Amino acid sequence: MMKIVMKQESLREDLMRLFYILKISKNKKNFINYIEAYPTCVENYINDAKLKKYHISSNNKLEIKDCTEKLITAFAFKRFLSDYCRKKAGVDVKRIKSISILHKSLGLLCLSDIAEHRVDINETGKVIHSIHNKESRKAVNRYSYCTDKYWTRNFLNFIEPITTDWEKDYSTDICDGFEWYCTLKYDDGSTKIIKGNIILPPFTDDIERRIRNLVTFEVAPWLFNAL
Numbered sequence: 001m002m003k004i005v006m007k008q009e010s011l012r013e014d015l016m017r018l019f020y021i022l023k024i025s026k027n028k029k030n031f032i033n034y035i036e037a038y039p040t041c042v043e044n045y046i047n048d049a050k051l052k053k054y055h056i057s058s059n060n061k062l063e064i065k066d067c068t069e070k071l072i073t074a075f076a077f078k079r080f081l082s083d084y085c086r087k088k089a090g091v092d093v094k095r096i097k098s099i100s101i102l103h104k105s106l107g108l109l110c111l112s113d114i115a116e117h118r119v120d121i122n123e124t125g126k127v128i129h130s131i132h133n134k135e136s137r138k139a140v141n142r143y144s145y146c147t148d149k150y151w152t153r154n155f156l157n158f159i160e161p162i163t164t165d166w167e168k169d170y171s172t173d174i175c176d177g178f179e180w181y182c183t184l185k186y187d188d189g190s191t192k193i194i195k196g197n198i199i200l201p202p203f204t205d206d207i208e209r210r211i212r213n214l215v216t217f218e219v220a221p222w223l224f225n226a227l
Contacts, residue, residue: 034084044095044187045076048157051150079157091164094186096156098122101211102181103222106174106197111135117222119211123156125149127215145215155210162203163192170196180224200224 035042049072056064083093100120109115116132125147130139163184171179174197182194194201204224211223 035080041095042076042080045080046072048079048153049073049075051153053150086161091161093164094160094188094190096123096160096163096184097187098185099156099159100181100183100185101221101223102183103178103224104180105178107176107178109134114140119221119223121152121155121211121214123149123152125152127152129217129219129221131219141219143218145217147214151214155214158210159207162207163194163201166194166201168192168194170194170199170201172197172199174198178222182224196224 052072052075054068054071056067058064058067087093098121100118102116102118104116105114111134113133114131115134118128118130118132120126120128120130127145127147129143129145131141132138133140163182177197179195179197184192184194186192201224208223208225211221
């Protein structure tokens with residue numbers, strides 16, 4: 001369970017800063033219209049904020065409830081405003097539902113040798129790691145994990161701006177080594193597939209580190225980098 005401690009002064013400063021931005025913004029009306037036009041989007045931000053565990057130091061249940069609701073609203077609104085500004089700047093902001101990373105060895109292997117790892121991470125908190133050889137399409141080993149929904153959503157939110165800037169193909173001509181495919185599925189039904197081999201997109205090290213921290217893998221997965 002994650003413990004969140006937020007000073008009231010910090011929260012007040014964030015809210016005052018937010019109020020100031022809206023007050024001076026020439027697009028205040030457009031911002032409000034956007035909120036009204038996309039209620040489901042707003043609800044997603046609120047639901048994401050509700051996944052956090054808030055600890056309020058008080059014996060008054062009504063005070064705890066009121067403070068928790070204010071914190072949820074503040075966190076949700078802060079993220080919504082950030083993504084709204086990105087959209088106004090022309091960024092195609094989408095909500096990621098799942099990510100799948102397939103890593104394949106291109107070397108000369110026996111049929112029984114391990115040739116492929118696949119890691120699937122879903123917003124529900126389900127993580128599946130499957131290991132394959134060249135002998136069968138069926139996985140040699142398949143590991144299923146469940147992780148905290150907050151950490152999963154936090155991870156998917158983290159990779160969204162990073163992968164939005166990624167190109168679709170980082171492949172170079174090689175005759176040996178490995179190749180990888182990254183598949184992103186969004187809540188609007190669309191999919192983005194990125195592929196590559198020895199040349200990696202920006203921040204893949206950060207993404208790999210977060211994946212390995214999501215769950216305790218029984219077998220170290222092959223992700224973007226070669227082990």
